[in-house]
Amino acid sequence: MNPMYLPLIPGLILGLGGMVLLLIGVLSKRDQTCTCTYGAVLVLVLAAAFCLAAPDGMLFAGLLKTSLFTRFADTMVYLGAAAALLLSLDYNRREAMARFEFPVLVLFAVLGMIVMISAADLMSLYIGFELQSLTLYILAASARDSLRSTEAGLKYFVLGSLASGLLIYGISLVYGFAGTTNFISLAAILANGAGYGTIIGIVFVLVGLAFKVSAAPFHMWTPDVYEGSPTPVTALFGTAPKIATMALLFSVMLGPFGHLLAQWRMIIEVLSILSMALGALAAIGQKNIKRLLAYSSIGHMGYALMGLAAGTLAGTQATLVYLAIYLVMSFGAFACVIAMRRKGQAVETIADLAGLSTENPGFALALAIFMWAMAGIPPLSGFFGKLYVFSAAINAGLTTLAVVGVVTSVIGAFYYLRVIKVMYFDAGTPGFDKTASSVRFVMFAGALVTCLFVFIPGPLITAADAAARALLG
């Protein structure tokens, strides 16, 4: 086999693996959800292994490009998807929505995401974007008999198609004015400046992608979709697609459009400030923990965008570190939400957690660790994400952004603290059901990583640095 095609293998594994699992599910007489889920996890592990072993390369005449940067982002997506599958296993069975299509759809979504991450052409970018979006719409509505879930799916679909429309419109404008969709050619053309048409096109592309990372003011769908979707799907929404889209934002904005940094930086700054502010303020009044996490994720995306606004090597590294840390915290927090079940019913309000620390100290401590980490309190991992983005922003001269970040962190700390307060200080008997071992695994592994990151930060930071260098050359 031509070694040029080695970078393609992970994608092939995902696509073919997904189809094989689909066949198993369709042809088998018995319910194969469990087999398919574990099969999908295995496919993800295999794909991740091949992905990490694959060399850098350019595929299909410049449609896709792999580098250390794409491998870094791919790995995060694989991890996120695998964790979501582990969480779904027990949840879907208890909610009587266990279907073998679920893991298969997750695999196809992951395929879409890695195409997005490796895209080196506006066309492949759009194809990857649509593949993951369409599968995610279905996943949002996967609890077919639940009104909220179908509503979430429909809402996500309608607003998501709008974003897709904006994105493709932007792409067509860029193509019309620049005459190419290839990233390398675009970079060469735009190095000499760009006309208004191209700039408008870039703005549309940016808006389409901002919608997917749910940066304010394009966040409207997030709270409703997070609340309505089945929790494992929410966990997936909160992590893998956001990481993939954020990686795409970096590779597009700093790649072909990198020379126009001065033109689009202001937009990113505004998105970042609005997201941080909205994430901090709107979450205060929330009673439902999934909605709280939705607003919290909007805020986190604001912090992550700070690195893009910096537009530097350090900024890219900072965002990659931030995303990796966010991935772990976020999954841990969602595992805790999934573990909130009373008498077979999922409960979702923060008040349901009252008294948890006496009844189940391990669970309460894990959730407290995630909340503190999200608030960015050292020595937990979340602090380091914030430290890196703040230092990147200040070094790039974006002091306002950093000051806003600091103020919103304080405000944000207030609602994260409220969750801890309810668990530790309020009296109550949550009486939660026994947590499934797969959920417990995600919860405690996440808590351990979040706590111990302070002792061994080296590997992640070095890897993020190398990935950032690979992106910016």
Add this chain to the structure above:
Amino acid sequence: MNQIGFPILSLLTFLPLAGVAYLATLRGDEMAVASRARNGALITSLGVLALGIYLWMAFDPSQAGFQFVESLPWLSGLDVQYRMGVDGISLFLILLTAFLTPIAILSSWSITKRVRELMMAFLLLETMTIGMFCALDFVVFYIFFEAVLLPMYLIIGVWGGERRIYAAVKFFIFTLAGSLFMLLALVWLWRNAGTTDIVTLLHTPIAPQAQMWLFAAFLASFGVKAAVWPLHTWLPDAYGEAPIPGTIMLAAVLSKMGAYGFLRFAVPMLPQAAAAAEPLMFTLGVVAVIYISFVALAQTDMKRMIAYSSAAHMGIIIIGIFTFTVEGIEGALFQMLSHGIVIAGLFVCTGVLLSRGQTLTLSRLGGLAAKMPAYAALLMLFSLANVGLPGTSGFVGEILVIVGAMKVNFWVALLGAGGMVLGAAYMLMLLRAVLFDKLSRPELGALADLKPGEYAMLLPLAAMVLWLGIYPGSFTHMFDASVNAMVQAHIAALTPHTALAMVTK
């Protein structure tokens, strides 16, 4: 590696964490776990104290610089290293923490609610506090400084009094807001000097214009921690609502973190801004001494009165630091130690009453001297030390600060000393209300005097009060060199010509 060949500072810092790990493994019924947790925590903290005393013995007082320095690569790409070291300024604050943690743990003996978690929180708190005083890298310092919030928040919120939730959240948000501004200052300094090594930062010149902003950020963070007026409003709530051992750690150790921050960062790194802020800081200090003393006079609750007295004495420490004289700074440092021990003693005395099921409302106490003579003697000793009676620790620190202040500004010295008269007034009022008068309620007559466990807490504190008061030299000569070097550096930074003259001479 350092001069004694093993990483003593890391050991001091992380030994309590080993205790936490041990406590986490305890299994069995609640009573057994509780008593083993108490013993485990006490033994761990005594081990830390032993190590601390060894550190004191091995410390070379003739050197002004940092000793026992350790460094390990840590955050790659950012040039942030794990650096630890002590000098004369931090040495005794580490010892103070190591000395007071076992006492705080002993004073929590009567708490029966979730003992294991409480002990784990105290050991975590000890790790964070000692680590903060040892840190020689600004990022490492910041991490420990912030992380103190986590155990303290839980200590106030879980084991505190009636309004504990309000107090815990207020404490957390106030301190977090302050320290995030320090984070911005940290990143700015980092960018300016290209490193976060504190030793390098101390010698990196900073433009006077920028110093003002940085000083404001430091004031926001250290001022909140040290409860400088008007940033002190979280203090009465937190001190009042925290359980006794928590109050001891808050008042005796955590408030020193703010003063230490001023001494370690604000003054030496920002000499021009610190000099320019001198009138402001004197004003804040004098207001703290006088105004907060008046507030203390108006309190009706024993614990709250001591809490306000603690805040008033922080004013003296601030005045001492900002005189920039050797006497003033040594006085401030000495006062930090003395205040830590005296306040701890007073709160332990408060805890003695609480553990006998008594209220702390002053009007419902009285006449205890007749029934509890030993208790009365010790409470009297700590109260008089708090007032600054010669022969006790409080005197040495206050007289040094006032001498330092007198050199700089007569009015500050006068008003500061005047404030201490108010201190005498409220402490004597407290003594009269608790110990003398007549028994306000008959059941007070039935109270037993001190038990062995209480002696174990109060006698070491009393011994320290007298030692510090009678022979202060054994402490001051340890920090003479560091303070002298600091004052020299400060003068040199303000007047480049003198520095040149000193070199040529």
